[in-house]
Amino acid sequence: MIIAEGIYSMDGDTCDLSRLIELKKRHKTLLMIDEAHSIGVLGPQGRGIGHHFPGVDPNDVDVWMGTLSKSFASCGGYIAGSSALVRYLKYTAPGFVYSAGLPPPNAAAALKSLELMQAEPEVVEQLRQRSRFFLDCLRTRGIDTGDAIGAAVVPAIIGNSLECLKLSEALAGRGINVQPIVYPAVEDDAARLRFFISALHSEAQLQQTADAVREELARIRGDGSRPEVSL
Numbered sequence: 001m002i003i004a005e006g007i008y009s010m011d012g013d014t015c016d017l018s019r020l021i022e023l024k025k026r027h028k029t030l031l032m033i034d035e036a037h038s039i040g041v042l043g044p045q046g047r048g049i050g051h052h053f054p055g056v057d058p059n060d061v062d063v064w065m066g067t068l069s070k071s072f073a074s075c076g077g078y079i080a081g082s083s084a085l086v087r088y089l090k091y092t093a094p095g096f097v098y099s100a101g102l103p104p105p106n107a108a109a110a111l112k113s114l115e116l117m118q119a120e121p122e123v124v125e126q127l128r129q130r131s132r133f134f135l136d137c138l139r140t141r142g143i144d145t146g147d148a149i150g151a152a153v154v155p156a157i158i159g160n161s162l163e164c165l166k167l168s169e170a171l172a173g174r175g176i177n178v179q180p181i182v183y184p185a186v187e188d189d190a191a192r193l194r195f196f197i198s199a200l201h202s203e204a205q206l207q208q209t210a211d212a213v214r215e216e217l218a219r220i221r222g223d224g225s226r227p228e229v230s231l
């Protein structure tokens with residue numbers, strides 16, 4: 001089985017879905033896509049990466065998986081696929097056989113989010129626009145954003161775990177909540193802050209945040225505290 005993420009949670013870039021489909025057909029294997037970060041973000045009405053690339057048939061992906069805890073503002077997850085796969089999982093997956101399934105309030109909250117995305121696709125478009133805006137804000141301030149395409153997940157690659165922790169704390173002091181991703185989740189020289197952008201972030205907030213990243217990083221690096229030993 002080939003398993004990939006729709007939007008990669010650490011880098012904010014996408015997989016090349018057409019090539020993965022080509023690969024899975026060539027090797028007669030199965031393809032599973034984790035849409036935790038791409039459902040509600042990519043494609044018209046936030047339908048996900050299966051609707052993002054022209055010419056891709058979502059039926060060519062055998063297992064679609066996602067969480068309800070991000071764009072759907074709920075808790076729990078889903079697996080989608082052919083009716084044979086869904087029937088198989090209903091009879092064998094522990095969530096159905098041994099323990100309680102998804103509580104109705106969580107299912108209702110996720111369903112409402114889905115309905116809102118269908119009714120108000122402009123909100124999804126605004127999320128992408130704001131994400132690209134923030135990506136540009138960081139880039140123009142000389143911050144390394146790696147391969148990010150500007151779709152909800154935007155990393156600021158700091159390149160040192162200790163500096164990254166200090167920066168996250170300094171930004172919290174300025175009212176900005178962004179969590180550090182440090183070694184061993186990523187290589188020490190790829191330690192980063194991972195920003196999650198929402199459609200409700202204003203351009204002014206995003207600009208101020210990018211300014212704060214640049215200022216605090218300069219302060220941390222300039223005050224002689226650059227660590228000699230990395231984590």
Ligand SMILES: Cc1ncc(COP(=O)(O)O)c(C=O)c1O
Pocket residue numbers: 005009034036037067068069075076077
């Ligand atoms: C790529 C990916 N898949 C799945 C999940 C699972 O989400 P949760 O268990 O929080 O619903 C996450 C959560 O961060 C994720 O980043």
